[in-house]
Amino acid sequence: MxxxxxxxxxxxxxxxxxxEGRSLGAxxxxxxxxxxTTSMVGYQETLTDPAYCGQIVVQTFxxxxxxxxNSEDGYSxxxxxxxxxxxxxxxxxxxxxCEGNLESYLAKNGTVGLCxxxxxxxxRVIREKGVMNGAIVCGDYDKEALxxxxxxxxxxxxxxxxxxKEKQTFTAxxxxxxxxxxxxxxxxxxxxxxxxxxxxxTVMPYNATADxxxxxxxxxxxxxxxxADPTExxxxxxxxxxxxxxxxxxxxxxxGHQVLALANGIKTYKLKYGHRGASQPVKNFENGKTYxxxxxxxxxxxxxxxxxxxxxxxxxxxxxxxxxxxxYSNIPAFSTQFRPDTSGSPHDSGYLYDxxxxxxxxxx
Numbered sequence: 001m002x003x004x005x006x007x008x009x010x011x012x013x014x015x016x017x018x019x020e021g022r023s024l025g026a027x028x029x030x031x032x033x034x035x036x037t038t039s040m041v042g043y044q045e046t047l048t049d050p051a052y053c054g055q056i057v058v059q060t061f062x063x064x065x066x067x068x069x070n071s072e073d074g075y076s077x078x079x080x081x082x083x084x085x086x087x088x089x090x091x092x093x094x095x096x097x098c099e100g101n102l103e104s105y106l107a108k109n110g111t112v113g114l115c116x117x118x119x120x121x122x123x124r125v126i127r128e129k130g131v132m133n134g135a136i137v138c139g140d141y142d143k144e145a146l147x148x149x150x151x152x153x154x155x156x157x158x159x160x161x162x163x164x165k166e167k168q169t170f171t172a173x174x175x176x177x178x179x180x181x182x183x184x185x186x187x188x189x190x191x192x193x194x195x196x197x198x199x200x201x202t203v204m205p206y207n208a209t210a211d212x213x214x215x216x217x218x219x220x221x222x223x224x225x226x227x228a229d230p231t232e233x234x235x236x237x238x239x240x241x242x243x244x245x246x247x248x249x250x251x252x253x254x255x256g257h258q259v260l261a262l263a264n265g266i267k268t269y270k271l272k273y274g275h276r277g278a279s280q281p282v283k284n285f286e287n288g289k290t291y292x293x294x295x296x297x298x299x300x301x302x303x304x305x306x307x308x309x310x311x312x313x314x315x316x317x318x319x320x321x322x323x324x325x326x327x328y329s330n331i332p333a334f335s336t337q338f339r340p341d342t343s344g345s346p347h348d349s350g351y352l353y354d355x356x357x358x359x360x361x362x363x364x
Contacts, residue, residue, distance in 0.1 A: 025106025
């Protein structure tokens with residue numbers, strides 16, 4: 001295949017492993033945590049997902065870009081991953097909604113990428129050794145100096161980087177409920193799903209206090225998805241503790257699931273290589289059904305640390321059995337490790353929004 005950019009580029013992992021390929025999109029050097037996603041579609045959503053802040057994303061599906069890009073499918077207003085890696089980038093996409101190809105899109109948005117490498121082999125390295133730091137670098141480089149940089153890298157306070165800086169308000173047609181969303185790296189899908197269900201939405205910054213949130217007179221609160229270690233979200237944890245005391249309906253999703261757990265004395269831990277993709281099976285103990293879910297997280301709630309009488313585990317992952325959902329006992333709150341999105345992902349879990357709305361209705 002032919003691209004204007006045929007410059008040599010490499011991925012260097014923290015353990016010294018090197019994958020050589022071709023530069024894709026913007027040229028340069030980037031360092032981040034190397035993770036993989038198993039989604040076969042939704043690559044534009046992946047590229048605009050705030051939960052990938054500080055990470056270099058590897059697509060396990062071998063051909064990416066075949067339906068191009070457009071101005072409607074972004075999860076947020078900007079590209080978030082530090083870097084992007086694919087096996088093969090489609091040069092000539094074909095779709096009635098296509099407005100351009102992936103190569104040009106990456107270049108335009110300043111995303112440093114890499115293609116023409118064995119992503120299957122790279123994925124096996126991550127699965128066997130766990131996620132690790134790495135760097136995409138164009139042209140020649142000093143390996144020893146680069147390895148020093150890679151091993152010193154740490155993505156800190158990622159949620160603060162992707163959250164809104166001040167509150168934003170969105171009004172639904174015939175809005176019946178007011179929902180405050182604590183933005184730790186939320187996607188547009190949360191806002192759109194709430195607006196479609198007649199909820200006015202106020203998006204609050206990551207460091208909003210409980211008084212700030214109560215000041216917008218919410219009927220309920222959603223703690224959003226987002227990037228990095230949940231223990232770093234100290235401001236949100238403090239705010240949620242106070243909101244729980246007010247018995248305000250709360251739903252936590254992904255990072256929000258973990259932050260809500262921490263606010264209630266439950267522990268979290270880092271997964272070896274995370275859950276990232278649109279095909280994670282989750283069993284719901286409440287109805288016995290298994291759902292196919294979309295996830296993007298590198299941490300999990302420690303189900304063995306859930307105190308008796310505080311919460312019960314409602315969902316577990318069908319692959320590894322980790323905690324995927326909690327229902328709290330003495331407060332109107334629940335949470336899920338997976339997303340209730342209806343954009344670029346399965347629709348199985350959209351019922352969670354309806355459950356949240358029913359909780360607000362019963363609490364009025």
